[in-house]
Amino acid sequence: MIASLSATSLEDIAEKVEAGERLTHADGVRLYCSRDIHEIGRLANIVRERQHGDIAYYNVNRHINYTNYCVLRCKFCSFYRPYEKGDAPPHPRGLEVGHDGALSLPMAGDAPKLNSYEYTVEEIAELARQAAAAGATEVHIVGGLHPKLPFSYYLDMCRAICAAAPKLHIKAFTAIEIIHFTRISRPRLSIREVLERLRDAGLGSLPGGGAEIFDDRVHDEAYRNKVGEQGWFDVHGTAHxxxxxxxxxxxxxxxxxxxxxxxxMIKLREHQDESLATRKAAFNCFIPLSFIPEGSELGELPGPTGLTDLKTLAISRLMLDNIPHIKAFWIMQSAKLAQVALNFGCDDMDGTVVWYDITKREGGAGSTHQEMTIERMQALIREAGRVPVERDTLYRRVFRQGADWQVESSAAPR
Ligand code: SF4
Known part of the structure; x- marks a missing residue:
């Protein structure tokens, strides 16, 4: 079946792409079965350049993973640590206090494989203040489902970041965390109430994590106890x-x-159709995340190859005709492959990141300092033949002078 499909011409799909027609499920499967990676990339670039020309976006951001304690044990996850009774280390990974009293994370190479940890609200606010002082426009905050922290911790976190760094956009909490908050709030709150309270405290937008694969078989085998697709879509539909x-x-x-x-992808496309037609907001960006097996319960799996990475990014661009941006997140696909992907349908590489505790391509051991400088990001984009444009979280163009920045006046996301 796959052998015969792989030899099939993609001519009819190319005609649809050139005419701007929507691709079907069967078209998407044929693209995956095809060995013609060059043609898949060419078609994805037609769509990418139609929407964004030569622009490739990046942002200056800071990731903060506030705790790795989690009540779940998803098989693909190498980040979580179980909460044992009696555990109370506030931040055993060791925030350091500098001579000026500022808190900082240990530098690359200094930190052992992460133990369990959680940050206080004050520590998170200090990290956000430092990010803003370094010129970040966004903090991207996600963490495990902590069994003890109350909902007020998350509200206080947003308020403290706003007070410490009022210009920073807070993009935080996956749909799974939002559902967790509905369960721990007292009295229990609905998804809408949780989102409205977080928004009132300063939350600006939601990241896209926790989606994994919208399929019952995969859900039951790899992350049985996690909220399924209905919950994920309920959160994003309510946010929109x-x-x-x-x-x-x-x-x-x-x-x-x-x-x-x-x-x-088609479930996301259908949801986006609804959001664009009936809701006040929608998805900005789709981010295919390349599974990194090391350190997870699925560590015996080989993980995706470079060709699977490239195909998935390109096919995402072709299938998701109504989501404006496709991101090659350099942490997940590697900086080298993300650069290549700028000519396989992608228009965004994410940001400077600095710290990322969730996963690490070269393995789980060692420091989680993973930083890309603005200069390197721009050089990678230019070498790929694209034009680097700094964006904020909502894809507004950023005009920067050192650590100082302004967004263009248009408030509408691109
Ligand atoms: S993927 Fe998220 S919810 Fe699942 S175990 Fe890891 S931290 Fe917990």
Whole structure:
């Protein structure tokens, strides 16, 4: 079946792409089965250049992972640490106090493999203040589902960041964390109430994590106890209803099949159709996340190859005709492959990041300092033949002078 499909011409799909027609599930599966990576890339670039020309976006941001304690044990996850009774280390990974009293994380090479940890609100606010002082426009905050922290911790976190760094956009909490907050709030709150309270405290938008693969078989095998697709879409639909923009992801390269990836994309496309037609906001960006097996319960799997990475990024651009941006997140696909992907349908590489505790391509051991300088990001983009443009979280162009910056006056996301 796959052998005969791989030899099939993509001519009819090319005609649809050139005419701006929507691709079907069968088209998407045929693209995955094709060995013609050059033609898939060429078609994805037609769509990419139609929407964004030669522009490739990046942002100056800071990731903060506030805790790795989690009540769940998703098999693909190498980040979580179980909470044991009696555990109370406030931040055992060791924030350091500098001579000026500022807190900082240990530098590259200094930190052992992460133990369990959690940050206080004050520590998070200090990290945000430092990020803003270094010129960041965004903090991207996600963490495990902590069994003890109350909902007020998350509200206080947003308020403290706003007070410490009022210009920073807070993009925080996956759909799974939002559902967790509905369960721990007292009295229990609905998804809408949780989102409205977080927005009132300063939350600007939601990242796209927690989607994994929208398929019951994959869900039951790899992350049985995690909220399924209905919960994920409920959170994002509600966010869109109240005017909050969000992103969407897909974790690929583990136990899912190519046709399940296409189904996942089509479910997102249908949701986006609804949001664009009936809600106040929608998805800004789709981020395919390349599974990194090391340190997870699925560590025996090989993980996706470079060709699977490139195909997935390009096919995402072709299938998701109504989501404006496709991101090659350099942490997940590697900086080298993300650079190549700028000519395989992608228009965004994410940002400077600085710290990323969730996963690490070269393995889980060692420091989680993972930083890309603005100069390197721009050089990678230019070498790919694209034009680097700094954006904020909502894809507004950023005009920068050192650590000082302004966004263009248009408030509408691109
Ligand atoms: S993926 Fe998220 S919810 Fe699942 S175990 Fe890891 S931190 Fe917890």
């Amino acid at each position: 209803e109240i005017g909050m923009y969000t992103n969407a992801t897909m974790l690929y390269g583990h136990i899912e099949r190519p046709e399940e990836r296409i189904t996942h």
